[in-house]
Amino acid sequence: MAITIKDVAQKAGVSVATVSRVVNQKDIHKVGLKTQQRIEKILKELGYYPNTMARGLKTRKTYNIGVVFFWYEKPSLSDYYLTRVLDGIISFISEKKYNILMNTFSRNIQNEGVYANFVNSGLVDGVLAIAPPVESRFFQDLKQGSLPYVLINYQVNDPNVCFVDCLNTQGIIDVVDHLLSLGHKRIGFIAGDIQYSKNSLDRFNAFKYILKKRGMAFHDDNVYFGNWTEQAGTKAVEAFWKTKHPPTAIIASNDIMALGAIKQLRKQGLRVPQDVAVCGFDDISSDMTLTTVHQPAFDMGHEAAKMLWSQIEKRPLDYTHRFFPTKLVVRESCGYYLKNSQDQKTKS
Amino acid sequence: MAITIKDVAQKAGVSVATVSRVVNQKDIHKVGLKTQQRIEKILKELGYYPNTMARGLKTRKTYNIGVVFFWYEKPSLSDYYLTRVLDGIISFISEKKYNILMNTFSRNIQNEGVYANFVNSGLVDGVLAIAPPVESRFFQDLKQGSLPYVLINYQVNDPNVCFVDCLNTQGIIDVVDHLLSLGHKRIGFIAGDIQYSKNSLDRFNAFKYILKKRGMAFHDDNVYFGNWTEQAGTKAVEAFWKTKHPPTAIIASNDIMALGAIKQLRKQGLRVPQDVAVCGFDDISSDMTLTTVHQPAFDMGHEAAKMLWSQIEKRPLDYTHRFFPTKLVVRESCGYYLKNSQDQKTKS
DNA sequence: GCAACTTATTATATAGTGAAATTAAACCTC
DNA sequence: GAGGTTTAATTTCACTATATAATAAGTTGC
Secondary structure, eight states, X not given: OOOOHHHHHHHHTSOHHHHHHHHHTOSGXXXXXXXXXXXXXXXXXXXXXXXXXXXXXXXXXXXXXXXXXXXXXXXXXXXXXXXXXXXXXXXXXXXXXXXXXXXXXXXXXXXXTHHHHHHHSSSOSEEEXXXXXXXXXXXXXXXXXXXXXXXESOOOSOTTSEEEEEOHHHHHHHHHXXXXXXXXXXXXXXXXXXXXXXXXXXXXXXXXXXXXXXXXXXXXXXXEEOOSSHHHHHHHHHHHTTSSSOOSEEEESSHHHHHHHHHHHXXXXXXXXXXXXXXXXXXXXXXXXXXXXXXXHHHHHHHHHHHHHHHHTTXXXXXXXXXXXXXXXXXXXXXXXXXXXXXXXXXX | XXXXXXXXXXXXXXXXXXXXXXXXXXXXXXXXXXXXXXXXXXXXXXXXXXXXXXXXXXXSOOOEEXXXXXXXXXXXXXXXXXXXXXXXXXXXHTTXXXXXXXXXXXXXXXXXXXXXXXXXXXXXXXXEEESOOTTOHHXXXXXXXXXXXXXXXXXXXXXXXXXXXXXXXXXXXXXXXXXXXXXXXXXXXXXXXXXXXHHXXXXXXXXXXXXXXXXXXXXXXXXXXOOSSHHHHHHHHHHHTTSSSOOSEEEESSHHHHHHHHHHHHHTTOOTTTTOEEEEEEOOOSOTTXXXXXXXXXXXXXXXHHHHHHHHTTOOOSXXXXXXXOEXXXXXXXXXXXXXXXXXXXXX
């Protein structure tokens, strides 16, 4: 059995209240100096560590923050900008002496009650939700609960709800404009899943918007709806090249799908970027040749954590929303100027 | 204020014990069917969720497992095989309905008391430690505590201590033999920090061992002791090329340092692999051209989690140690045959 | 046939669980 | 004895476990 505050009190010949004061250095002026020192000595001798459960029960404070992310086929951090978001969160939160309680839910299966339990069980002081599914039960439970929370990569119209996001629309505009400036007339788009992902929807809408604004036609058969995986990228290329007019450039809603697309293009004997230009989104930096839209994931995680912390500790909040600019990173995968779609030349 | 079991009991006109039985489905035969149904209805109506703190206090069970990793300059998941280890852990643990409580400590600073607090606070049912520092205070606290724990990437002689590791020695032997077979006579070695990392030490010792066994000379000035970072890789190359006899091949103790080395080599006008062959360790797959030793990080994480879970749930444990084989992955960064160190040709 | 006694079922009351807050009390000092 | 300092006792937090009580139905003895 572990040492309790009672044991310490008994050995010191004082009450538990006195020990508690010394341990927490709270109302310490109510404890005499010599008793204080005696208790401190015994604390070390016995190796006492307060029980978090008991303390949490009384104080309603756990120093845990819940971090939730969602998966498609299986939970995974690897294939994702997710890791950098987490790094940002960790860097802020660990400095503030909080723990991170990680939890992950399926994006498709709506486990009734599981979310609510997580939110209402008193295990965490607040929640950071990374790219939660649209219209999800999870989101409802979060709203109904009394816990502070911050959404990452999700925008809400409610001015009271805290979130951080990147400027998806501008990111897509940049990459489309870049491709147009290279002379591309027909751009394929690989979307993430529109149904569950807010980011995906935003990026897709931005794509349609900017095409129209630039006076370009939008072709249904040059769009593929994937699920963020590499396989989705390969499938998209297969689909595009079954149509009469395959694109000369492809924008994928994330880097993973872009890499999948490149793989499939090469398999079909097409060169990147000579035959087809490919761009991604996220900048996961696992491939140093991919043109992509950089998302400042670390900063977003850091800022979200800060927002949550401010709420938990009841500090003044400068803003409830925060948008981060993206940055177009031009690399080799679309670095060529296109005279026309038949005859392609390299730019010196 | 959140709904408590008392509220439910009051509304249902029964005692709290009865409600507890229904909530946990424990000793449920002691509750009449109609009372059961009535309570279940009220449970939903009021939206009751048990308080984890109160429950944990009584039952001594939290359904949290602590995952600890260590950093050098700042906490980070990105630059590492760490992410895959975590994926393995998550994949097992989330299926078992446990939460992951992540905590990270500095490798250099020994924060007295902090580890012990983490181990003894009753917040977690067990601990997974990823590559803990050698001879660390953390390790002592873990041993002294009564929590079950499993070490990842750390071997201990004690048959009662659970750990998983990869076969570092064989990995290094494979890569050395590969380089020797390509004709290299002078191999540089970039070690991780020997002082704090068990893996690093094992790999370095393996390197010395196999050189001797193959009848090759070991040169002190062809060894550099880094700290796993990219910068360490660049520094190593700088150091090697200041000596009289720079190596024709370099083995780095992890991929990050190998990539740093390649960067610096190119900066100095040397070609990889034509002029210098470079190999890494881990297979972080952020660069598809690097020859490296693959470490089955996912499986290791998965297995470690399973071991821990078995201990926590008092299931029979098949073994306390588990070693995973590595696999040499030959890619471009060392793909050439060397006739002699002056005159190099490519193999067709 | 009725009280008394079983036996099984169902519900309640009570005692922890460790720590913190609140209230009460003891102890000085002047 | 007032006033301040220091310590103690008690209650609270939400929940679970254990022991005990109540209830009901059936069985037996006389």
